């Protein structure tokens with residue numbers, strides 16, 4: 001099997017606080033891979049090692065390897081800015097730029113990085129908005145500001161912004177935590193649409209969401225990888241007692 005992401009003996013510290021403990025993980029290419037676990041177990045920290053965003057925190061120290069398509073992104077010859085161009089990221093709070101129009105929000109990454117000739121940008125924006133299932137809702141108001149969009153629409157706008165850069169990997173950190181149930185259902189549907197083409201790593205504290213949307217799941221607890229496997233197997237026949245407790249709601 002081809003892996004999009006592999007970690008080898010991954011350890012992360014915030015100052016002396018050891019929060020990711022010797023994790024070896026393989027994330028297959030394409031599909032939805034959920035990182036689940038209770039609050040504070042290290043899900044967001046681990047996700048941020050996959051695009052070196054973790055380094056923006058000065059107290060964070062990473063040891064071990066994270067390989068994207070076989071290449072260790074922590075080796076000295078790798079530029080973190082280049083890594084981040086290839087790995088899209090969506091956060092818990094939908095964060096379109098409020099002072100940019102809907103159109104500009106999708107085009108901004110392409111423009112800043114000079115990724116496309118100018119005349120090809122409108123087509124890419126339309127493509128990305130279609131991919132993120134937002135086009136029909138915004139095509140007549142591309143010059144409006146995102147403040148009039150619902151939370152779910154804003155989150156799909158941010159997903160369009162990420163997709164416009166044509167990343168192979170999309171990291172999502174609790175993307176529905178602040179979205180109402182209708183908006184959440186739309187985003188979960190969208191994951192289903194995107195997963196044939198992209199490797200999506202989804203952080204969720206909700207075992208129910210992991211069960212609904214993921215193909216593989218990893219259970220983290222207190223910074224350790226407790227169990228990983230096909231979602232159905234982990235939920236129906238967990239190997240570890242802790243996993244069983246977590247998926248049945250008896251833990252955190």
Ligand SMILES: Nc1ncnc2c1ncn2[C@@H]1O[C@H](COP(=O)(O)OP(=O)(O)OP(=O)(O)O)[C@@H](O)[C@H]1O
Nearest residue numbers: 014019038039040041042043044045046057059205
């Ligand atoms: N910027 C930071 N500086 C210091 N410690 C941090 C920082 N961010 C997180 N931590 C600590 O690292 C541990 C893991 O946090 P992390 O946010 O990765 O967990 P999580 O599973 O994503 O939790 P949540 O679901 O609550 O976001 C926690 O003990 C947390 O307090």
